[in-house]
Amino acid sequence: MDGSDDKRLDDTLIALRRILRATELYERELAQAAGLTPAKLRVLQILSGRxxxxxxxxxxxxxxxxxxxxVTALVDQLENRGMVRRERSSTDRRQTHVVIAPAGVEALRSAPSALQQHFVANYQKLEAWEQQMILSVLNRVALMLNAADIEAAPVLTIGDIRQDRGRG
Structure with missing residues (x-):
C-alpha cells in the first residue's frame, strides 16, 4: 500500500468510528434526558404510534x-418502570397487548430526537440510486466485519438491545 492507500484506509476507519461514536453519544444523551435506551424508546414509539x-x-x-x-425483555424492563402495562385481549384471552402508560408518554415527550430519525430524514432526501449505493456499501462493510449474520433491529444502538446496561 502506498501513502494514498494508507490515508484512504485511515479515513474509512475514522468514518466508521464517527458513526459508532455518534451512536454512543446519542445513547448517553437519551439515557440522561429520558432514562431510556434507544430500543426501549422504539418500543414506546411503536405503542404511541398505533x-x-x-x-x-x-x-x-x-x-x-x-x-x-x-421484545419481551424490553417490555419487562419498561413495565418494571411503570412505562407500559400488559393487558389481556378482550377478543382473544390467550393474547396479551402492551399498552403505553402515562409515564411512558412522558418519557417520549422528554426524549431527544432519535438518531435514526435524523438519518431517515436525510436518507429519504436522497435519490433511489444513492440509497441503494449506501445499502450496498453498508452490507459490504457488515460482511467485512463478519457481522452479516448478527441479529439487528432498525434501531441505532450499541450492543444487544435486550440488555439494560444500567441505563433504563
Whole structure:
C-alpha cells in the first residue's frame, strides 16, 4: 500500500468510528434526558404510534425485526418502570397487548430526537440510486466485519438491545 492507500484506509476507519461514536453519544444523551435506551424508546414509539394504542409483543417484534424474546425483555424492563402495562385481549384471552402508560408518554415527550430519525430524514432526501449505493456499501462493510449474520433491529444502538446496561 502506498501513502494514498494508507490515508484512504485511515479515513474509512475514522468514518466508521464517527458513526459508532455518534451512536454512543446519542445513547448517553437519551439515557440522561429520558432514562431510556434507544430500543426501549422504539418500543414506546411503536405503542404511541398505533391507532389502537397497543400492540402484541409479536407485532412489535415483527416491526422491529427482532425475536419476540427480545421484545419481551424490553417490555419487562419498561413495565418494571411503570412505562407500559400488559393487558389481556378482550377478543382473544390467550393474547396479551402492551399498552403505553402515562409515564411512558412522558418519557417520549422528554426524549431527544432519535438518531435514526435524523438519518431517515436525510436518507429519504436522497435519490433511489444513492440509497441503494449506501445499502450496498453498508452490507459490504457488515460482511467485512463478519457481522452479516448478527441479529439487528432498525434501531441505532450499541450492543444487544435486550440488555439494560444500567441505563433504563
Amino acid at each position: 391507532k389502537e394504542g397497543n400492540a402484541t409483543p409479536t407485532a412489535m417484534a415483527n416491526q422491529m425485526g427482532v425475536r419476540q424474546a427480545t
